[in-house]
Amino acid sequence: MKRIALCFGTLFLGVLFFSVWTLVSGPVDVPFSKLLDSLMSPDSSMVSRILWELRIPRVAAAVLAGMSLAVSGLCLQTVFRNPLCGPFVLGISSGASFGVALALLAGISIGHFGTLGAASVGALVVTLVIIAFASRFSQSSVLLVAGLLLGYFIDALVSLLIAGAEGESLQVYVAWGFGSFGRLTLDGIWVFALAVAVGLLPVVLSMRYLNSAHLGDEFVRGLGIQVGRSRLCVLVGSSILAGAATAFCGPVAFIGIAVPHLSYLMFRTTNHRVLLPGSALCGSLLALVAGVFPQWIPLNAVLSVVGVPVILYVLVRGARQGRSL
């Protein structure tokens, strides 16, 4: 218990530290004294506007996206009993990309919501297809393969759109694909937060399933848990979380697949009552750390170039100590 409390405390302090760092540092440095003033009583000064219009949405985007992708990845790894699963595996991210590709490359706009609306609709459509699959097929492996194939199919459609795209729109699409925490607006924070809350709810309510899912459907049913309904809840929640993060920040790779492993190595438990909040905090921290790099460096490049060696080191070290995946 002490270890778990210590890990939570460390992660929380880390999130707090990097949130403040993100707020005060950048092309225009914000003194710490001014930070508190501007947060408590916003005014029309440049510092206040930078904080409220740029940096607070950036912090919120990193925290919410990191949390969403990490929880989504943990849930999918648990449901499919596969440590290589992540939010991208079910094609949700591909769906969002397809929506954006339709809007940017083919000029098929979705109302007046622009890229965000297109990504949301794309992710939602794929989510609905997955839910339809999940309610028809009880085997996790069938669902996993179907999700992968769906992702490949959508990626192929996107590449067709890319092949016929014009230079300028292609550039905008490629920039979207780099992923960024800088697209969220102050007004959008509440929508993103609401989407995250809606996605987390069915996941949290399926805690009994998540804690036993690793042992197989028959074992879970033996514990008195309704497998089909619980799995559907977790998949819906995971899809909403991954879809929301992709819609608001673009396809952010790596967090969803790596954070659940980091979280386990820190907390050393399979109890999702610990792993879920642990992964959420760990994901937020990783996203915030990636966000402090200069904005001209693509977010996905930062996450992969800096993150992969660190995660590999941690995993190899864990495996040597008998704490393998």
Next chain:
Amino acid sequence: MNSADELLQVENLLFGYPGREPFTSAFDFELHGGEVVALMGENGCGKSTLLKTFAGLLSPRGGTVLLCGRTVSAARSADRMSDRERARLVALVRMGVAPPARMTVREFVSLGRTPYSGILDGRSAEDEKCIFDAMDLLDVSRFADRAIAELSDGERSRVFLAQAVAREVRVLLLDEPNAFLDIPRSHALFRTLRSLAHDRNMGIVVSTHSLEYAERYSDRIAVLDSGTIRVAPASNARAEGLFGWTGEF
């Protein structure tokens, strides 16, 4: 034994998988508190399927399965008990289940309290006591924080039993629990089953291929053979020709 002791009652049961022939003709069967019944038969005769049907994980093809007087079935029906109620009364222990490499003994035994937990799957002080007692009873406390994957087969079989004991079920069903155990550990396991049945008034059905353990540790022996089920007291099973299917008698 009177009818009040009947934990599991089966009437006109036909069991098997949908779309296939039932394994046996319809039969009746009762399991009493404090009793150990050995379930025997050739590979593929339907022992595991019958245990799943007793556990409510597979719907009967015909007839009824009553658990403590209430209908148990995998299919939805108005009078059937809820999945949670079922899980508090019966546990099917299969040693072939592969726990995740990361799961510790304590975490696995703790899953036994899932049928009693709230929506957030917390554990009360009472749950913790049940988990502690179960681990103590099965002598697995000393490696409670080790990963199950690191345990020997004998240790693992005790952990699986501890999980079912923590559940405080009335009926315990075991599918070939000594399949991976050596002779001393098999004897130890069956002695544990006997004392569980006696001390906790549990009804236990255990499938096994060993005539020796069946005769020595069970009260009755049930044999699935040639589309029928025959049941006899363990002391009379040999005389009544229940072991003809083995080819030795």
